[in-house]
Amino acid sequence: MPDLVLLSVVAIVLLALVFDFTNGFHDAANSIATVVSTRVLTPRMAVIWAASFNFLAFFVFHTKVANTVGKTVDPAVVSEAVVFAGLVGAISWNLLTWWLGLPTSSSHAIIGGFAGAGVAKAGFSVLNAASLEKTILFIFLSPLLGMALGFLLMLANMWLFQRATPARVDGLFRRLQLVSAAAFSLGHGGNDAQKTMGIISALLVGAGYLKLEADNSLPMPLWVVFAAYTAISLGTLSGGWRIVKTLGQRITALKPVGGFSAETAAACSLYLATFLGVPVSTTHTITGAIVGVGSTRRLSAVRWGVAGRIVWAWILTIPAAAVMAAVTYAITVSRFAVAALVLAAVFVAVVLAIRRNRRDIETVEPAAATEQTAPTRSGAGSPGGGA
Numbered sequence: 001m002p003d004l005v006l007l008s009v010v011a012i013v014l015l016a017l018v019f020d021f022t023n024g025f026h027d028a029a030n031s032i033a034t035v036v037s038t039r040v041l042t043p044r045m046a047v048i049w050a051a052s053f054n055f056l057a058f059f060v061f062h063t064k065v066a067n068t069v070g071k072t073v074d075p076a077v078v079s080e081a082v083v084f085a086g087l088v089g090a091i092s093w094n095l096l097t098w099w100l101g102l103p104t105s106s107s108h109a110i111i112g113g114f115a116g117a118g119v120a121k122a123g124f125s126v127l128n129a130a131s132l133e134k135t136i137l138f139i140f141l142s143p144l145l146g147m148a149l150g151f152l153l154m155l156a157n158m159w160l161f162q163r164a165t166p167a168r169v170d171g172l173f174r175r176l177q178l179v180s181a182a183a184f185s186l187g188h189g190g191n192d193a194q195k196t197m198g199i200i201s202a203l204l205v206g207a208g209y210l211k212l213e214a215d216n217s218l219p220m221p222l223w224v225v226f227a228a229y230t231a232i233s234l235g236t237l238s239g240g241w242r243i244v245k246t247l248g249q250r251i252t253a254l255k256p257v258g259g260f261s262a263e264t265a266a267a268c269s270l271y272l273a274t275f276l277g278v279p280v281s282t283t284h285t286i287t288g289a290i291v292g293v294g295s296t297r298r299l300s301a302v303r304w305g306v307a308g309r310i311v312w313a314w315i316l317t318i319p320a321a322a323v324m325a326a327v328t329y330a331i332t333v334s335r336f337a338v339a340a341l342v343l344a345a346v347f348v349a350v351v352l353a354i355r356r357n358r359r360d361i362e363t364v365e366p367a368a369a370t371e372q373t374a375p376t377r378s379g380a381g382s383p384g385g386g387a
Contacts, residue, residue, distance in 0.1 A: 009207050018087075024051070034259035040177045048237065054229070066197035072128055075212065079206050080206070089109070109318075147289060150266070184282075
């Protein structure tokens with residue numbers, strides 16, 4: 001007889017890596033939207049660039065964020081069913097918002113899903129208030145910090161290059177944007193991959209395969225860290241093209257100097273949060289930075305209607321993923337066969353999303369190529385000529 005506990009743990013670890021893949025898939029837009037919209041890289045080259053630096057984060061960052069996420073729910077009540085339900089809730093919300101083209105937070109989806117499943121099992125007392133408070137606080141702080149830094153960096157660049165020719169400014173920041181995109185992708189991998197590490201480690205502790213460290217922190221086996229970084233990199237390599245359109249084309253018009261300012265501001269915010277062990281949303285951070293850059297021209301340069309839809313999706317992410325996870329938990333503990341069908345449906349949905357995404361790239365690449373061959377108007381490359 002096979003060990004059913006071990007089989008269920010292996011299946012849930014694979015599901016966690018599927019979530020990590022959808023995280024990279026969903027959040028690829030965060031890393032590449034600005035560099036694609038400014039035509040510095042083609043969409044395909046941009047995802048390769050971003051995915052490479054997502055993986056290199058494996059060698060750079062510690063695992064403070066993983067511990068914060070993994071201890072959202074009291075480890076004593078974490079079970080296979082709790083982790084399974086949390087992952088299903090997070091993946092479902094990721095796929096729904098990808099379909100709608102909304103750049104929501106995969107980070108908050110997994111935290112909401114994990115919390116919702118924990119509450120469904122044992123009530124609100126199992127939630128780690130300190131962990132949730134940090135996460136919820138940075139829902140508001142991360143976009144505001146990104147916005148402020150983006151605004152200030154863009155103003156500084158406008159002042160420094162006010163006498164430079166448009167061609168010189170455009171050429172310089174096209175090269176610099178490769179650096180800023182790499183820096184942001186490194187921060188994205190460093191913060192986001194750790195959410196999956198925390199969930200897998202919490203599962204292994206709950207199932208009895210690992211024990212908490214002496215300081216009560218979660219252990220992080222090397223294979224868990226490596227697998228999480230690999231999965232998010234592969235997801236980024238697939239690219240969520242619907243969200244690329246929203247971030248790169250619909251919030252505000254971007255030029256290389258604006259793309260550099262937004263990516264640099266967002267990267268600084270991510271590094272700070274990762275150092276503090278806070279699981280922030282890369283989506284919130286880069287969106288706030290793009291809005292800040294666009295605001296340096298005039299407030300009407302930002303399409304506030306699109307930004308408003310994004311904010312509503314941000315607000316709904318944690319409760320929506322929590323509800324989906326709680327429902328999944330109730331189904332899982334009462335009907336194992338139905339839970340297996342839910343798992344199969346999740347995998348089918350991911351495959352269909354990838355297939356649809358391949359068709360979406362066909363609408364992004366021709367648009368980028370058309371804009372790349374269009375003649376540049378006088379002043380378009382200058383800091384004052386566009387964000």
